[in-house]
Amino acid sequence: MMSNATEVLLSKFMTKLLRHTPEQYGLILDPEDGSCTLDDLLSVLVKAPRWSGVTVGEIQHVVTSCEKQRFEIEGDRIKARYGHSHTKITYEPGTPPPTLYHGTHAGILSAILEEGLQSMGRQYVHLSEGTHFASLAGSRRGKLILLTVDTISAGQMGVSFYFAGNEVWLADSIPPSCLNVYNP
Template sequence: MNVIKLSKLVSYILRHKPEDYDITLDAEGWVDLPVLIKHMVEKHPVYTDVNIETFEQIARQSGKQRFEIKHNRIRAYYGHSIKARIERNAVTPPDVLYHGTPKATAELIKAQGMKAMNRQNVHLSTDRQTAEIVAKRWHTEYVILQVDAQRAHAAGVAFYAGNENIWLADHIPPEYIGHSA
């Protein structure tokens, strides 16, 4: 079994298309793990041997930290494009966060701010290297933008923890965005 493909499939289901698998997420994006496994195996019989322990192992060993498991429930950390808004609790962010973006859109972002676009939230990284890895995945010419998260937070911008490296926000106004050194 290819655990990377399994991890990506589960992330796809939880982030984008739970309805295609007859799955309903709760307000915070959780679903019972046995329910996910049952419906996933119905569509993908290759995963018949998958069980709760398989998911727990993937969650522990994955460098990408796509999802979390608690009390036999599972949810995607971030990246949702589903229509139902995932409820999150706002928390105090680190002082500075980073965002990789195509070079062609950097000036527009600095003028209009960061918007979630086709996702529920803007994705930010705790370090420049992570932002660069994300940016390189989609663009050959990119810019790393630096967000003054503490100042934005003090002004009322809500931030949410995604995982240990990823932070989320609904929108980042332009006055808190600059180029990274």
């Protein structure tokens, strides 16, 4: 069994492979959904000296134990759920709850409230059904600020929402008029 620290390192490397630079390692992802077979991922992982002994079972454990639920396994295929830097993954539009949350930091709050939420080099803006995942995402770069997103108003303004799984919703952008600072 892997230690927690080793699981975190493997999760980060899997993120790099499945979300950011698969081509750098010769991993070919399906252009429709960003997936590959578990065997293909394993064959790339074991080429890295640190991961030469990793097993499919350990990959599966990382997938199920990852707090942010970054990965998804369906049958013999694995993919990153969201955040891809390579070919844009498409999702079916859906109807989110009336309020979603976005975590950010105080340093950029004024720009967000003026310009709205933009994908900023990602494929989509990431939103959460609850404050937990939004807090995890927003606390990485400074003082955490949580925003609420009025999805009804945003939808009326033409914003499409896409469900990525595990309480995560995606959008191309969110107008500033649909945002408020969350004060529990």
